[in-house]
Amino acid sequence: MKILVPIKRVADPDNANKVKVSADGTQVTTEGLEWKMNPFDEWALEAALRLTEDGAAKSRVGEVVLVSVGPKEAVATVREGLAKGAERGVIVEGNDNDLDSNVIAAALAAVAKKESPDLIVMGKQTVDGDSNVAGTVLADKLGWPIINYAMRIETSDDGKTFAIKRDLDVGVASVKVTGPVVITVSDSILHPESVKNGVTPADFKYPEAEGGRYASLKGIMQAKKKPIAEQTLSGLGVDAKRTVTYKKFELPPARSGQTTFVESVEELVEKLRTEAKVL
Amino acid sequence: MSNVLVVAELLEGAARKTTLSAITAAKQIAKQSGGSFDILAIGEGAEGAAKELAGYGAGKVLTAEIPGGYTCEGYAPTVAEVGKGYGAIVATASSFGKDLLPSVAAKLDAGVASEVTRVNDDGSFTRPMYAGNVIGTLTVDTDVKVVTVRQTDFEAAEPSGGDSSVESVSVTKGDLAGRVEVLGVEVVKSERPELTEADIVVSGGRAFKSAENFTNILEPLVDAFGAAMGASRAACDAGYVSPEAQVGQTGKVVAPKLYVAIGISGAIQHLAGMKGSKTIVAINKDKEAPIAQVADYFLVADLFDVVPKFTEAVKKVKAAG
């Protein structure tokens, strides 16, 4: 099985308190922030690796290709994914300011057409834009189904059909889909038993981990030699146009009022009754 | 002048309340563009749902009856076909709207503004980004604008007493209908109010340590308040409570009159889902926990000591009326 995993580098979300906007409000300034792989993409990569390995024997049985659209510096993020076990990388060079979901989806579609993967597994959203759009638009451009918010993925014996549980607001939907298909993952995909690929023993459990597996030292060494192809939008024949324009960025208004530290349950209840008037 | 199409979200043959926020947003967009709005009820039971939706002042209510469960592949071609003459297509940014509308946009070469929190007079839209740490304002530069709106930022529309005409539209079958088979949907039913609609939300975090403690310690407090139950991702991940309860950047966004966060540290991703609440109470052992940034009242205490007392105290106040 060959899986394409689109990944984006984002300003470290745990540093988001330090995200600033420029004085004229036209830019989000990311100076001084660390870059990392979008967490949802990290989790998508974990799912893709689980789908293409024997988890118990720790051996690879398929191929994971990473693709990132963005500045050349995103190569470091691709390298991070290669260190975790992906086989190859592709960078499609583009200036983040010229990209929106439409252009990104078009670029990813162009790469997918060249690579013809069995599956595309990706994050449901980036944590900088928080859009939750690119996966669905990509599927449409390819003429493939989209399965958003996957929390469990099970492959059939022939590896062509997938039973997927989707995490919805109202509960959980179970669907069956025949590939090729675009799957976006929700955070529940990190569950120790979220992926069953028919190769890893059915009772195998992955360790609990916040962000998926770590790169091993060996993995980091090997990643240095793994190929990363460089592409351009024009080279791929992508002529998609941006469909949205950001005019202004602002910091959110601070919450008014201060924190009152209460000493006891009695005092808390009293304040909720008489001050906040919510009880 | 251009008109706006609202895509209603149906569950078991009735419109979910999420739809009413989309109607409010559609009215704002229509007013700003000098047009009117229509509603499309699509899915199983669309015709039944249309009767209720006809009372909200829409120009007309369109119905597309599609049997079987929801799939993006099964619905998007029809929504795109119906939507192509409109200036904007709007739904609420629930897991339904966020799944369906980008596909509709792709079919119409339209741009998407997702999780919009404000419709501006100049036709632009405002939305949170970076887990709510940046507020962006954007324009959608295509003929059709596809918009999903945050339920907590658009009040539910009230029935206006009107009686819109109801027309059925033909279903457009795309090439992919049938590629995705819905085996079932487990709808989590609860006697409690819906998280996104409740006046009071009481949430628990990792500190509860077990599902039993959630049931035995947190739930009585939730019920004493008559509240909805929420949770941090850590609590959902650990299986203390099902994932629908998750509040935050990836979970639900809530903005109740009162939000009580117990044993929750207040990571930015959690704050993203609740910092719009009117009054915020934190109960935490650590007075430095980041939840203090947004808390109005903070009780520094061990939850295992104080939550049962809190429950009793709330019951007493309620009983006293």
Ligand SMILES: Cc1cc2nc3c(=O)[nH]c(=O)nc-3n(C[C@H](O)[C@H](O)[C@H](O)COP(=O)(O)OP(=O)(O)OC[C@H]3O[C@@H](n4cnc5c(N)ncnc54)[C@H](O)[C@@H]3O)c2cc1C
């Ligand atoms: C991309 C991404 C998206 C995410 N989305 C979400 C999301 O939607 N929602 C969400 O919640 N999180 C989300 N997270 C996770 C988030 O970063 C935190 O890991 C999570 O919110 C922590 O949950 P918690 O506060 O319950 O646990 P912890 O951070 O472990 O906090 C536990 C708290 O309980 C207190 N405590 C411990 N024992 C007691 C006691 N006996 N009595 C009282 N207090 C006690 C501690 O002082 C601490 O403050 C996301 C993370 C990422 C990377």
Ligand SMILES: Nc1ncnc2c1ncn2[C@@H]1O[C@H](COP(=O)(O)O)[C@@H](O)[C@H]1O
């Ligand atoms: N620049 C990019 N390069 C590669 N993949 C991307 C890029 N931007 C978004 N994606 C993918 O699209 C998903 C959804 O992103 P978004 O719609 O922007 O929230 C992400 O989780 C990524 O998998």
